[in-house]
Amino acid sequence: MTQGHFRNGLLQRFDSETIKRLDLKAVDLPVNHEIEFPGNHIEHLFFIEEGMASMTTTFDDGSQVEVGLAGWESVQGASVLMGTKKSLNRVYMQVAGHGYTTTTSLAAQEFKRCSVFQDLTLRYLQAQFIQSAQTAGCNARHSVQQRLARWLLLCADRNGGRILPLSHEYMADMLGANRTTVTIVAGQFQSLNLIQYTRGKINLLDLPGLEKMACECYRVVRDHLTNLTEYDQGVGCTGQVSEQQLKAS
Numbered sequence: 001m002t003q004g005h006f007r008n009g010l011l012q013r014f015d016s017e018t019i020k021r022l023d024l025k026a027v028d029l030p031v032n033h034e035i036e037f038p039g040n041h042i043e044h045l046f047f048i049e050e051g052m053a054s055m056t057t058t059f060d061d062g063s064q065v066e067v068g069l070a071g072w073e074s075v076q077g078a079s080v081l082m083g084t085k086k087s088l089n090r091v092y093m094q095v096a097g098h099g100y101t102t103t104t105s106l107a108a109q110e111f112k113r114c115s116v117f118q119d120l121t122l123r124y125l126q127a128q129f130i131q132s133a134q135t136a137g138c139n140a141r142h143s144v145q146q147r148l149a150r151w152l153l154l155c156a157d158r159n160g161g162r163i164l165p166l167s168h169e170y171m172a173d174m175l176g177a178n179r180t181t182v183t184i185v186a187g188q189f190q191s192l193n194l195i196q197y198t199r200g201k202i203n204l205l206d207l208p209g210l211e212k213m214a215c216e217c218y219r220v221v222r223d224h225l226t227n228l229t230e231y232d233q234g235v236g237c238t239g240q241v242s243e244q245q246l247k248a249s
Contacts, residue, residue, distance in 0.1 A: 008047045009073040024100040036087035042080040044101045051097015066174035067132045071158025138217040149214035162204040
């Protein structure tokens with residue numbers, strides 16, 4: 001495999017030796033495929049090439065609210081490299097796709113090398129934190145109209161297309177909003193020719209128009225993810241770790 005082979009934004013920037021050491025395995029990611037589940041051990045990292053995953057907080061009554069979206073820019077399961085043994089959130093595929101996996105043990109070894117893998121993984125985890133924090137603030141302060149526009153735009157950015165196989169009920173669950181309210185707002189968007197909705201499918205017709213409807217939270221998350229790879233290489237390192245040091249650790 002060469003870097004040019006990948007669409008994932010992180011894999012594209014790993015050198016050939018890093019790719020080789022990670023021993024990546026191709027994997028299909030169908031709709032509802034569980035990447036992480038609360039209380040389960042994290043055994044693999046997932047690099048999404050195509051498709052879209054949702055990270056949710058699940059409550060005792062079984063309801064869930066989305067705290068983050070992930071697509072081709074992401075690595076999922078990387079919290080294990082921060083010392084997390086069991087997942088705290090549910091992460092599952094919202095839109096089917098495919099990607100690559102590596103084991104947590106191989107990823108941990110690569111992380112200890114203090115190289116581009118560590119730099120970009122930390123940078124992505126920071127971006128994920130910012131997205132979750134911005135989502136929490138958005139849900140508390142902004143209208144359903146603004147939140148739905150923001151969410152649809154973030155979906156489009158990660159899905160790589162304008163057609164989303166999503167229902168009103170699902171969108172309401174992800175936004176933590178009333179389904180009737182979401183249906184009314186989606187109807188307003190359709191009357192303005194911003195979207196076209198058929199059962200279980202949304203076609204995004206006017207992305208600039210949706211951006212005008214969205215709050216500033218979309219821009220904050222989008223811009224941070226756009227700048228994901230503009231990092232200071234080795235910012236958290238004092239130098240790359242040798243093979244001898246790795247074996248001793």
